[in-house]
Amino acid sequence: MRRTAVRCLLVASVLAGSVLEGGLAKAIVSYDLKARLRPEIRTVEGSETLTWLNDSGGPVPELRFHLYLNAFRNNRSTFMVERGALASKSVRPAEDWGSIEVKSLRVPGGKDLASTLEFIHPDDGNTDDRTVARVLLPTPVPPGGRVTLEIEFVSRLPKVIARSGYVGEFYLVGQWFPKIGVFQNGAWNCHQYHGNSEFYADYGLFKAELTVPAQYVVGATGKRVAERANADGTKTYTHYQDDIHDFAWTACPDFREFHEFFVLEDPKVETEMIFLVHRAHLGIKDRYVRSLRQGIEFYSRNYGAYPYPTITLVDPAPGAVSAGGMEYPTFFTADSTSYMPAGVRMPEMVTIHEFGHNYWYGMVGSNEFEEAWLDEGINTYSEIKAMDRYYGADRSMIDWGGLRIGEIAYQRLSVIGSGRFDPILKSSWGFIGPSSYSLNVYAKAGLMLLTLEKMLGEPVMAKVMRTYFETWKFRHPTSRDFIRVAQDVSGRDLGWFFGQALESPDKLDYGISDLRTYEIAPPDGLFEGGKPLSGGEARPGADPKPPRAPGLFRSEVTVARYGEMIFPQEILVTFENGDKVREFWDGRDRWKRFVYDQGSRVRSAEIDPEGRMMLDVNSLNNSRVIDAGGPAAMKFGAGLLKWFQGLLSFIAP
Amino acid sequence: MTILALAVKGLRDAVSRPKMVFVLWLGNLLAAVPLYLLFTGAFNASLGASGLARGLAAKTDMNVLLEILTTSGPAIRDLVRAALGLTLVYEFAWIFFAGGILQTLLGDAAAPFASEFFSGGGRFYGRFFRLTLFSFLLWLPAGALFIVFDGILSAVQSDPNREQLGFFLVLARYAFAFALLHLIRMILDYARIRVAVRDSRDVFAELGRAVRFVLGRLGRTLALYYLLGLAGLAILVLFWILDSALPKTTPAAILAALVLTQVFIAARSGLRIASQSAQAAFYLQEIKTGGGKAYRLAAPASAGAAQDARGKMDQGSEKIQAGVQGDADQAERQEEKPDQRVEEKDQEGQRPTNDKQDQP
Known part of the structure; x- marks a missing residue:
């Protein structure tokens, strides 16, 4: 009392x-x-x-x-x-x-x-x-x-x-x-x-x-x-x-109430975590606790200290799916069921994401009606970073029964399979449909920021995010404010990037369109000085036939822009003798060919070798090798054969 | 014979018929190979030259595979269509195989395998085809049963907060649907056996009698079916363990996995033979009550003989002189008249004394 x-x-x-x-x-x-x-x-x-x-x-x-x-x-x-x-x-x-x-x-x-x-x-x-x-x-x-x-x-x-x-x-x-x-x-x-x-x-x-x-x-x-x-x-x-x-x-x-404290020294955070877990989901409680701790730690360390004295996680009742995964200041709903396998990280992802909205929506109060990417997109980017940090990039979504799926791959799928109707930046009711809204505002915006991070480098991007948070917390920023911060911090003109990635529905797709190598043929035909066709007699006044260079190979690498979005590209060309050549291309034309006359054949070529283009809608065409084939087709064909034969043997009447 | 003995007999019959196992395995392989060729062709065309393919050969990366799946819509559509078409073809082929299996198991043991198997396949094809179509009718009562079962479970789970219970009840629904599926498959097995043993052309009636036969001996028919099902499960687990142990990163290892798959499919084919053999033996044991007897089919009857046989059946003039096993069995035996084309031979496999194989 x-x-x-x-x-x-x-x-x-x-x-x-x-x-x-x-x-x-x-x-x-x-x-x-x-x-x-x-x-x-x-x-x-x-x-x-x-x-x-x-x-x-x-x-x-x-x-x-x-x-x-x-x-x-x-x-x-x-x-x-x-x-x-x-x-x-x-x-x-x-x-x-x-x-x-x-x-x-x-x-x-x-x-x-x-x-x-x-x-x-x-x-x-x-x-x-x-x-x-x-x-x-x-x-x-x-x-x-x-x-x-x-x-x-x-x-x-x-x-x-x-x-x-x-x-x-x-x-x-x-x-x-x-x-x-x-x-x-x-x-x-x-x-x-x-x-x-x-x-x-x-x-x-x-x-x-x-x-x-x-x-x-x-x-x-x-x-x-x-x-x-x-x-x-x-x-x-x-x-x-x-x-x-x-x-x-x-x-x-039917809620069971649990209280725990989260304390962090640098930056200084002290907050009470309150968990209201439905009695049907008590088995998930520890996962909620762990992931909320991870969320508070990640966001506090990377963007700024969580300032509120409490954070309340609500586990909706069975049947209340539509209540799950929603954010309010210092209060959010998680999402799970009784039998969510430990390797399926949906509860963790939702918890970290919804907690993250205390930053991108809660403290940085952007207009969710008009520029929803500023909260959902930035928060998807942050959530991916947190999930990869705590669970591993290649398995941050699913690590169950040998099946491993990372969140970037998961987010990419919706972007890859999407139409080309809407840009990210649009009033939320202006999208052609709910799926276009969600894939642009969440996935594509998140991947756009990951691409930006690869462009600027992780330390610069971290500074961009922290500066944006510090500058705009408890205010109402717009997309222009974010772009301005990114340009100021990086010292680079990023208008070309945001103009395409944020304000246009264009797609990004570059690839190696052709790769070939061949031994250069010996000189043949007429040359200066009257040298004859090969094997013939010299004609007066013709040049002597130039000597054939021993073991000289021509290698041609053709890169192409299949999408509308223009993005400077780096190409890594590898030769059989181990030599590597890095080429740069402004990416403006529809294609460009790089030609090499060397003593070694080209072995492979790869565009975007560092994997910067997270928005690239087809990474399968980003690399090419000379000796195509290999056991991959056989391996997966055999796998398919196994399943299909088993299926046939099972369903025979 | 006991259920266990019948199962063992079935397995022995399967082991002693490697040619039939080979034919069934080959049929399965031939139905599946076009899909393999289509897949590898599409894979090489779209990804063969990509550096990613090399990485995938060394390590299965689901993140890359998902991307391939997402960007390969038309190829996947073609594969799915091909798979559905091949499955349909295989279903039709299996109807042929089913006739061959029963003819080989129940026919003349001394006859060459090929002539028995393929003549049996052709002989029973039309009837088994109709039987398969009629068997779809069994889904009506099965569906009704499922609706009743679902209603009961829904009543049990009136509280949505009992999510754990709900989870188990979903599993129970799947299990029940699975059991119904196998019950129908088992009834179809016995219907085929009846058609083959009796050389009956009235397949609809045989299906109905098979239902009565199975329901009259539900415990034992299920026990036999699932006993061999357990053997199948053991084979599957063994295959899974061995297959998982293979790295599949080199052509040799992939080839080994392919061979292992074929061994598994052959084993499953053998198990299918074992199942048919055991069920046929059980059926004949039940209708003849001559435990330990083996039977074989007569040659196809002439139209007149078949009509004659059907006429006799209609008259119901002949009685089975057999031990009494209860009212249900008695009724079944009343129905099962001593068909002239079901002939006995003794336990040692001697040829029957009244062999009518050569009858027209």
Whole structure:
């Protein structure tokens, strides 16, 4: 009790004395949330006191809010339409839909403005969509001024979908309260909820009192500063965190709660790791613990110290797959099942990835609607680096039963097999489809950064990443900011690279198109000085026949650009006598031939011998050898024969 | 004979018929070789000159293989089509082999193998083909059984939080489907045996009787089937151990692995012969109750003789004079009239006294 009282005192002093004075970020918002979970009707009854700072240079007459849960209100919302609901014949039961309704909205002491709330559709004009609303204020907020709103709302939770909702008694309560948009460049940046999009919000302070039936185990963003039992059989948990831009929580009676501490000396990190593991998945707990430790260590050492006092990992209940793998500040959902083999590293990958979003999304608050690669792509790059560091590059995804697959190879597959429709840099709802969104924003962007790393060198790239984090943490950077940092740190003009890799759907594919070697034929025919055709008599005035060079071979290496993307290339040519020659090509033309007249035949040629071109969609044509063949075809043919013969012998009727 | 003795007899029969094993193995190999040629051709055309191919010969790198798979869509499509076509061809061929196996096992032991095997294949082809088609009907009750089983398991797993239980129940579903598949295969085996032994042309009726035969002796038929199945499993495990031990990085090692594969396929072919032999012996033992007897087929009957035989069957005038083994067996024996084309010879393999092989 004493401990709780001290915590309450601490929070009260923080909120009363230094509202909007967050430690690391400029606090634009302050939320004081109260929520009561009513499981019997799958509803959260809530209220919030929101204080918003007008950080712009002009007055702001209206406020805009995200009402994300209305994306699940019916099959006409923009989210549902983009997810193909119009073509779907399946009917969702009534209890599966979700919504959020603003009951009242007022400036303290003022009249209720809820009835003036107007749903707007800035992205697509879909009048059925109710995920963005605006309200005209009685008086504009002056520059540097603040406005406080008191809002009451009811959030009806959907059957778990896209990061929020319930399954059985498991609740993931995300995007559940009216959240104000970002006012920047003299306008509101407040997008509708799209099929692919994630989120964007301003930093500030969040305090939430969460009341649930007493048997529920609760986890939430931030640090728990108080808890109390209520007379009506409920418990109230109070959480607080500053320097964040969103707040989510979870409740489930089947959670088992574990606490561990993570301490790192350099850089200084001290944080409490909280694990809410569903009782069906207790066997996975140690893997969660280990991988979260790895995540905190890797990101802290490479980008900057993890600054928050807690990090909460939520293991969703069986059947709540759509709740898995989602990030919120200091709080994320993992993903696993009871019988995930130890060598299949999906839980590790998801844990490290979602934790990593505390950096790329959490602390570096890029706009996930408009430039999703800045969080997903950079985080995929970071996650690959972490997974390779802890599990080995050739087996970071799977190391099970002799099967070894690295994450780079895994990410490459989606890029290799992709179409050429969208660039990485695009509004999240502008992609031709969900797969184009995910392969560009996650895999291709991650591979683009790996290619950049190979170009700049690992130490320079590490400095780029650290500088970008340090420069832009608790702010809202854009792609241009990232490019600027990369150019400043490396001292190189990288516009040509990002212009192609980031802003164009072009593909990168270079290869050795031809490799040949032959002994140079002896001189034959007419030469200066009247030397005759071979074997004939000398003619007056003809030059003597030049002597044949003994054992001279011509070798030709032809390299080609099959894709549209232009990338300077290095070619390694190896001769039979062991000599190696490195050639450089600007890669601009469609092809280039290198010719050698030497005493030794060429043995092989390889383009991009250092494997820099992670974006190359066909690495199979990157090398060529003279004596083709070898036992590889026989080896795999024999393997195929074995399986096919076995299959035939088994299925004979 | 006991089930174990029947299984041993089946294995001995298989071992004593190397020519038949050879033919079955060859059939399997010939069906598979085109796929090998297609694959190696495509591999060499697209990757043969690549330096990656050399690396793959030395070490199987799944990361590279996945990339090959991803970039080789058309070639893979061709391979899959070829595999499906070859599988279909093999299925048709196996119907021929099944006739040959039964003719060789049940026919004249003194006759040359080739004439017995290939004449049996041709003789029974049409009937076994129809039988295979009719056997698809068995999937209807099997499907219904599976639906019932699935419903029961779903009721057991009403709590989605019991994920471990759910995992085991998924395995149980697979196991049940596997068991149904093998039950149908076993029924088809006995239906073929019945057709061959009785030289029956009414294959649909024989399939129905085979169902009754199997269900009437479910324990023993399954025991025999899975006893030999265990032998197959042992062969598979042995093969897997030996195959895994081969490095396959040099042409010689790859060749050794290829040879090992062929030995494995030959062993599986032998096991198939053993299975048919043991099941045929079990069937004949059951209908004749003459434990230890061996039987062989008569020559193809004339249309008149077949009609005559069918007429006798319809009359049901003849009774099997055999020991009583229970009501079910009795009913089966009532049904199994002493077909004139099923002839006995004594345990020492002497030729039957009323040999009708030469009948037209």
